[in-house]
Amino acid sequence: MTYGVIVHVPVPVEFYDRMHAELMRTTTSPVEGLLLHIGRPTPEGFDVIEVWDSKEQYEYYNRELVEPLVMRLSPHQPPPTEMPRNEEFDVRGLIIPAAGLAL
DSSP states (O other): OOEEEEEEEOSOHHHHHHHHHHHHHHOOSOOTTEEEEEEEEETTEEEEEEEESOHHHHHHHIIIIIHHHHHHHOTTSOOOSSOOEEEEEOOOOOOOTTOOOOO
């Protein structure tokens, strides 16, 4: 079942930029199950909006790639006072006619 999530992250958007650049550098093939990824700045930090083939694929990717990268990029940072918050949503009418990579 298609899975949609918005992750609200209360960390400066520059951290997203570093994470995104590192994931683009180290991920040499398409991420299995990822249909859509958008990052956007917010007044509190940044949001990540994603659509996946399944929640299990999303959880696997985060556990195996994103979380270790967060730890690697911020080893001396104190834990955030507020943790990211996930907002799941039902996906309706997803159309990606010319899917490709946009930096």
